[in-house]
Amino acid sequence: MHEAILTASAAGATHLNLDGTLIHTDRVAMKGPNGADLWWSGKHKHHGGNIQVLSDPTGFPIWVSEVRPGREHDTTCAKAAPGLLAALAACESQEQMPTLTDLGYLNLSPAIRHPFKKPKSGELTEAQTTYNKVIRGVHGVAERANALFKETLAALHTVSLSPTRIGAITKAALVLLHLEHDRPLPGGYAR
Numbered sequence: 001m002h003e004a005i006l007t008a009s010a011a012g013a014t015h016l017n018l019d020g021t022l023i024h025t026d027r028v029a030m031k032g033p034n035g036a037d038l039w040w041s042g043k044h045k046h047h048g049g050n051i052q053v054l055s056d057p058t059g060f061p062i063w064v065s066e067v068r069p070g071r072e073h074d075t076t077c078a079k080a081a082p083g084l085l086a087a088l089a090a091c092e093s094q095e096q097m098p099t100l101t102d103l104g105y106l107n108l109s110p111a112i113r114h115p116f117k118k119p120k121s122g123e124l125t126e127a128q129t130t131y132n133k134v135i136r137g138v139h140g141v142a143e144r145a146n147a148l149f150k151e152t153l154a155a156l157h158t159v160s161l162s163p164t165r166i167g168a169i170t171k172a173a174l175v176l177l178h179l180e181h182d183r184p185l186p187g188g189y190a191r
Helices: 002-010 073-082 084-095 126-139 142-152 163-180
Strands: 016-024 046-055 061-064
Touching: 002 061, 002 084, 016 073, 016 084, 016 142, 016 163, 046 073, 046 142, 046 163, 061 084, 061 142, 073 084, 142 163
Parallel strands: none
Antiparallel strands: 016 046, 046 061
């Protein structure tokens, strides 16, 4: 992750994008600690694994996390990714490169920029509304990174293996995408 951030910085990136995506699986139900279905995503109404994707300003993926159960929210998954939040904080303080997200990462880290949430009993100010438009417009390309994984690579349309294997498949897909688009390989991989 650190190497991916440094590569993005050396390439002149002004910011990074972080977004989670659900990789579908046809996995049968698996009970979690509280009895709820571990891999069922209520948001997506489908079984799957949550992958956190860090992308450059063009929406090209530069790092992916290990898989987390589909029932976990993006903030939980980002917290569980070893070193992610510390790396993003260092990225902002040392490289002056903030990370843009959606509201799914609300108040997760000072290094993360997300839209303002509308207060329960009020409206956003004009400045907050403008800020939200800018953040959403610039961060919108993060969906491209997710689409590159899910649409380009048939292996990620629906994973029939154990959902715990989704992380390894996604990491392999990241390397393939970098090779296909003639990009420097993510840290730890050689041509």
